[in-house]
Amino acid sequence: MTEVHQGRLETPFYGRFKAIDTLNEWHTWNGYTVCNSPYCADLEYFAIRNATAVFDLSPMNKYRITGPDAGAYLNRLVTRNVSVLGPGRVGYSVWCDNDGKVIDDGTIFHLDEGDYRVCAAGRHAAWFADAAIGFDVEIDDETADVAALAVQGPTSWSVLTRAGFEGLESLKPFGLVHMELGGRPVMVSRTGFTGDLGYELWMSPDDAGVIWDRIFEAGELTGIRAIGTDALELSRIEAGYLAPGLEFLPADETVRTGRSRSPFELGLDWLVDFTKPNFNGRRALAEEQRRGSTWRLVRLDIEGNKPAHNAYVFPRESRSRSDIGFVTSAAWSPVCKKNVALGTVRQPHGRPGTTLWVEIYYQREMHWQRKMARATVVEGPFWAPDRRRLTPPEPY
């Protein structure tokens, strides 16, 4: 018997990152070692907003769901109505346990008739298998078999076109298309985690290096940069997207009562479709809709420039009343020049347009300082440029 791999796994793009890395700052993501920042998180971030940024998302868990009942199965699994998701389309959704609490969120790629890929942060082979009872489907974990690359930023379309991915001009947001580059099959979807124009490329690990090289060659003149997770995380917060483990915990792993969240409590009402047939968590969610939810996800525009990391949220400036929640992600947004945060607060607090207060702690030359800062609850993403949806995108 050979022993299982010891230590961390390498993604198909590991060697490419290793070659450009100068900071030697890495961490573990889903068993793989990935780069925090290959050379400068600030400049990497601006590649996302200004030119083209390339991010390795190969460690994401990928499940292939095939078979005559694949569509019906997914419709049963997730809260969203998957039956309206035609081939060539991608849908964001969440799936819940029977208490209506979110296990994970992810993207569903309708690759072909009866052929789907679900991409998610967590590992779900067990849950997906349990939910498949009674359906004629096959579920394969293809995490290690598919290399994935996010190519994001205002010039990303021009770079990909120059690399040989022709015909992407008609690909709309949340569309996907099967292409070939030099005989190598690549699935391209217009998706991403940055809130900007961007694509994700899905390919065989054997082709990963060649395709990376083609893209970087094509991007050389328009400022292409490989980026690490630090830069991506900042753009994720600006886009207002949820991060599993921060904005919610997987319901199937939480130990303490009340630490998981329902879709309603995450502002994802639009993903719950009661008009479709039964789905996991339906009864509990219907009940929650009737009785009201406990928590509410808030997007906060906070005065000043001190990021509200880990801050408690209060209904008033005075702290005499107890806190109503806390910040889950915070950042100074370079592109909006705003102090932004995502948080979770007890209902009925946190309606869009209302004012809350956050207690910010920050350090200046050893000493800690505290500030109560006014926070306005805003609706939707902090950063949502028109170019994100523009079809065809602007050429460069």
Added chain:
Amino acid sequence: MKKYDVVVVGAGHNGLTTAAFLAKAGLDVVCVEKNDYIGGAAVSRELHKDWIYSNCSYVCSLLRPEIFRSLELHKHGLQITPYGGSLTFMQNGDYFGSYHDPEVKYREMSRFSRRDADAYKHYAADTQRQCRFIRDFLLTTPPDPTSFHPRDLAGLLDIGKRFVDMGEDRMYETLRFWTMSVADYLNEYFETDVIKAALSGSGIIGTALGIHSPGTAYVLLHHYMGDVDGNVGAWGFARGGMGAVSNAIAGAFQANGGELRTESGVGHIRIRDGKVVGVALENGDEIDADTVVSAMDVKRMFLDCMDESDLPSHFVRKVKEFKIRGSSGKLNIALDGMPEFPALPKGSTLYSSDMHFVDSMERMERAYDDWTDGTWSQDPYIDMVMPTMNDPTMAPPGKHFMSCFVQYCPYEIDGRAWTDEERQQFADTVINQIANYSPNFKDLILHYEIRTPSDIESQIGITEGNIFHGELTMDQLLFNRPVPGYAQYRAPVSGLYMCGSSTHPGGGVMAAPGANAAREILKDLKYANTVPENFGDD
């Protein structure tokens, strides 16, 4: 004829900022501009087909984030991206790089002097201390030291308190800092000539002073106190060129109901019975308003656009004495490709830095000697950037726009106007200096624009083309800017205000003078304030 609440004269970034905050407060505002495009000295212009030129101001760090945020400039298309580092080419074939990464910066300085590399932290801490002192005053109206008004007393007390809080030694240090030369300041920390030369550039950019002139240490600070997202001292580009700044502020102005009129240069500001009543345009049209705000420099505003008899004579005299001297020129170049710099290793991050070609303190000072002799520097200090290394929107892929800011360049040659031949010689001086370090540079030039101070004056309107609307020396800063007793944005005529860079806190694409002026005007007109407060460092 329609009467507006306010006329703002000049659609540069400060005029637009005042206009935007006034419109946001609900006032009916029209902003008039003499050119057929807006932006003043913060413009993007397609001077060669498919090449966008930031042909005046060219980098951005001072723009106050409070103003960006308050006017939601990102929604009006403004994106500021930082760029990496700074570079000085040396005559011996070497170069000195200043890198974004602190460890790399240290290693590079150590290549010249380990002592200097270690001393940099002291220099940085001392400079930051001065930055902290001044940054908090950027978005405030300077208190009047002769006034007993509670607000002025409180403001003076605040300055005094911050000063005393520094501690005894640092109070001495501060007083020295505000009056000393950048050369003396740098000599206290560093021993390596090229390091001092590289750092001293920020002390003279835009001023008619040399590195040994008293007061230039402060000018260095003026270039350091900006930041890009908390990286204090970092500089960035406006995506799409500097016009993106003006266009975004104009977008915010118009979104709040403001009206812009281009090709509407003001002939004179109309005064009746000691009160402003509007403006008369050069085309003969008149616009009525009880409030007029001028973003022009103070000389142009008071000496060219008003009757001196409408103003107190001591004020007119002070305006005439205000130092606003042409000292810098520009060469804006469209390049067919990336110039080679054999001294710099391939793949270096410094290719997207700002580049310089003067490597000693003596050459820095000699450049100034030429200016005092009434001509342009024969071996000039050039601050050269290629925004297209970062910005994919300004030129076709692989092509570049190069901005060369040239110090020194006089307003007149020996007291008379520039000839065409001299303008060409000035351009050749700049091109030759760069070509000394880049063999293929000349072959790549597709087009260039020459701008002497006198060109800048005639095209933009700034007196002598002085980029700061007046020297940034202690006698012309804070409550002395532009004229002692008139530092609170109010002109000596009822209803008339100043909002340009001649007022506190001075030049650079900062928008703080415009915002501060708006706050004072809103106070006088009894409108709710729309101008944001300083974020503050603490």
